[in-house]
Amino acid sequence: MTAYLANLATLAAIFGILAATLNVAVGYAGIFSVAHAVFFGLGAYAGAQLALLVVPDALLAMVVAALVAGGLSLCLALPALRVRGEYFVAASLGLQMMATTLFTEAKGLTGGMGGLVGIPRPMILGVEVPTLALALTALVLILLATWLMARGSFGRTLRAIRDAESAAEALGKNINAAKALAVAFACAGAGVAGALFALHMSFVNVESFTLDQSVLIMAMVIVGGTGTLWGPLLGAVLLLSLPAGLSFLPFIPPTEIGAVQQILYGAAMTLLMIFRPAGLLGDMRTGRKA
Amino acid sequence: MSGAAHPLVCRDLSISFGGVKAVQGVSLALPAGKVLALVGPNGAGKTTLFNLVTGNLRADAGEATLDGESLLGLKPWQVARRGVARSFQDLRLFTHMTVRENAMSATERGSWFWQAGDAKARAARVEEALAATGLSDLAESRAVDLAYAERKFLSMARILAAEARIWLLDEPASGLDLSSRQRFAGLLRAANARGITICLIEHNLDVVAELADEIAFLDRGVVLAVGEPQAILRDKALAAIYFGERAA
Numbered sequence: 102m103t104a105y106l107a108n109l110a111t112l113a114a115i116f117g118i119l120a121a122t123l124n125v126a127v128g129y130a131g132i133f134s135v136a137h138a139v140f141f142g143l144g145a146y147a148g149a150q151l152a153l154l155v156v157p158d159a160l161l162a163m164v165v166a167a168l169v170a171g172g173l174s175l176c177l178a179l180p181a182l183r184v185r186g187e188y189f190v191a192a193s194l195g196l197q198m199m200a201t202t203l204f205t206e207a208k209g210l211t212g213g214m215g216g217l218v219g220i221p222r223p224m225i226l227g228v229e230v231p232t233l234a235l236a237l238t239a240l241v242l243i244l245l246a247t248w249l250m251a252r253g254s255f256g257r258t259l260r261a262i263r264d265a266e267s268a269a270e271a272l273g274k275n276i277n278a279a280k281a282l283a284v285a286f287a288c289a290g291a292g293v294a295g296a297l298f299a300l301h302m303s304f305v306n307v308e309s310f311t312l313d314q315s316v317l318i319m320a321m322v323i324v325g326g327t328g329t330l331w332g333p334l335l336g337a338v339l340l341l342s343l344p345a346g347l348s349f350l351p352f353i354p355p356t357e358i359g360a361v362q363q364i365l366y367g368a369a370m371t372l373l374m375i376f377r378p379a380g381l382l383g384d385m386r387t388g389r390k391a
Numbered sequence: 392m393s394g395a396a397h398p399l400v401c402r403d404l405s406i407s408f409g410g411v412k413a414v415q416g417v418s419l420a421l422p423a424g425k426v427l428a429l430v431g432p433n434g435a436g437k438t439t440l441f442n443l444v445t446g447n448l449r450a451d452a453g454e455a456t457l458d459g460e461s462l463l464g465l466k467p468w469q470v471a472r473r474g475v476a477r478s479f480q481d482l483r484l485f486t487h488m489t490v491r492e493n494a495m496s497a498t499e500r501g502s503w504f505w506q507a508g509d510a511k512a513r514a515a516r517v518e519e520a521l522a523a524t525g526l527s528d529l530a531e532s533r534a535v536d537l538a539y540a541e542r543k544f545l546s547m548a549r550i551l552a553a554e555a556r557i558w559l560l561d562e563p564a565s566g567l568d569l570s571s572r573q574r575f576a577g578l579l580r581a582a583n584a585r586g587i588t589i590c591l592i593e594h595n596l597d598v599v600a601e602l603a604d605e606i607a608f609l610d611r612g613v614v615l616a617v618g619e620p621q622a623i624l625r626d627k628a629l630a631a632i633y634f635g636e637r638a639a
Contacts, residue, residue: 254499254506261485261496268483271445272553273471273500282503328487384487 107233109345111301113338114236115294118243120321120333122290125247127319128328129256130283131263132182135315136193139200140170140288142310144295146210149217149305159223159235162296170292171285178284182277185266197312204307216306223300232301239297240334243290248330250286259283260328320366324373326380335381340366398423398588399475399557403453404443405612413439415612416453421557426579426589428603430596430623432633436612437592438480441559445477446470457557472500476555480562482546486535490545493534494520497549520551523578540571547578558582558589564598576601600624608633 119141126132144166151162181192204211211217222229250256258279261269270276299305321340326332343365347358377383397420404417414436421427429437442448444455446467455462457473465473485493497520498513499506506513521527524544529537534545543563550558564575572595579602583589593599599606599620606623608616610632616623623629630636 250504253504254495254501255504257488257492257496257499258502260488260492264485264487265483267447267467268479268485268549269496270467271471271477271479272497272549273468275466275468275502278502 107231108301109341111233111236111297113341114233114240115297115301116318116321116337116341117240117334118236118294118297119291119318120325120337121240121243121247121330122287122294123318124322124327124329124333125250125259125290126283126287127322128326128333129251129259129263130280131259132280132284133186133190133319134193134284134287135190135312135319136197136200137287137291137318138310138312138314139197140174140291141295141298141314141318142200142204142305142307143170143173144292145299145305145310146204146217146295147292148296149220149299150210152221152223152300153217153219157221157224157300159225159230159232159296159300162223162300163235163239163293166292166296167289168292170295171289174288175281175285178281178288179277182280182284194312197315201307201311204310212306214306216304217299218304220299220303220305222303223297232297236297236301239293243293244330244334246286251330255279255282263328320370323380324369326383328384329380329382332380332382339381396423397421398458399444399455399590401440401444401453401455404440404450404455405452406439406443406448406450413612414443414450417609417612417614418453419607419614419617421588421590422605423588424583424586425604426583426591426602428591428593428599428606428620429609430593430599430606430633431609431615432635434611435609437609438561439612440609441477441561441590441592444470445475445559468500471553471555474556475559476550476553476557477559478546478550478561478563480565482542484534484542484545484549487533489531489533490526490537490548491517491521491530493545494526494548494552497552498554516552516554520548523551523581524548525574540567543567543571543575544578547575551578551582556587558587560589561592562594563591564593564595572598596624 119137123137126134147169148162148166151165177196181189184192205213223232223235224230258274262276262279266276317340321336322333324339325334325336344358344362347353347361353361399421401417401419404414406414417440431437443450446462446465462470485496494517498516501507521530524547526541526544526548529541534542537545564572567575579589603620606618606620607614608623608629616629
């Protein structure tokens, strides 16, 4: 039971990182991406390959994963950020579809559908460390960085862009640079989460980095509250706990848990959008009619 | 018409949207330290002219220059960093930010995690802008919660805090009551006295008469007349166009 709870807590911390970093793009900058799982995957494959081929050093894996995911996000985001709103959502959807195919087909790097197996346990300076401790530390550092960013000038710039992009630009803000930086930060964080995931699971394959996963991460942000520090973390814990909680209910057959979970997700999202459109921890005034 | 006497100059600016010639060969010069009002009926091309100058639109022909340097091809943020601030008809406030954050954001042009320059000086500029616009007591209110006139003054506070030397104001006094309008006029006069060059789009001719040193009258994308306020406002032919009484 302890191992089960530790595993759940580790996954909650990893998905907390994913939700918190996506929130920087969605909640602060107003950039709605449904491709966060792509950068989660890039980080996972980068971290896994480093551990398999070079050294299973957790810190190095996280740094490399952040650089790969953050760097590639810049290459992909710079052209995509020229489009706004729903067009960016469509562009990110295209990226997600393309990446899923590439993850499946680039067998030399990703292992294809079979994935990468036998990823060594994480170590720091040759000493094995529990992934829960690593994930919680990374989560705290990312939340701290987000908090500092949100209360500073960069956070104001992102919120200005979210509220009125043309006015922000008219005040001398290079909005494309700010948005690219926000996306790079978010995707680098997703890369860190990916490396932790790979080291924790000892196995990764494309099924963890599909559109469903991106939508789940987006749901975590929306349920918890976009543009809040703690909301995405709460969303991650709630949405991860739901399937775990359902499995303890004796009247739901194990084979039906997936379907019940989908129905509950859908109902919860609908009710939330009606009664708390800003999410559980979001500003109640947001989303109300004037 | 360039340099110190006329910092912002438009030469033969033109743009069409499909078959509509929104601005046709407009040449205008903003006299330094003066207030130029753009007057004309709806659809005359006044806001389009602002958009061409600030880089929100690319001209089909002609160019705008600032201190003799072409603004052609510059993005709006690059034009803003050269000292040109603008307001919008629909205000475009940062609605979910506080009044103070709105003004503070206008002082922060850097796009990275830090800002160049003195943070205390920026904060002082913000407080000055809020005091000048009468918004100090509302500094912690969200922009979306303000009354209409307060929102108008917040858009002016952002421009004040931005420390631009040329202001392009798009209908800044529309919808204001008499008292607010007087406050607004005082704000503009004070800025003008500090040497700020102002170009104003305004439908309220009382405001125009009170503030403008010069008026440019536009219709259907063309400048029909430029001159002193009294001469333009007394012109019966222009008045007929303005009030929609001309023959088709």
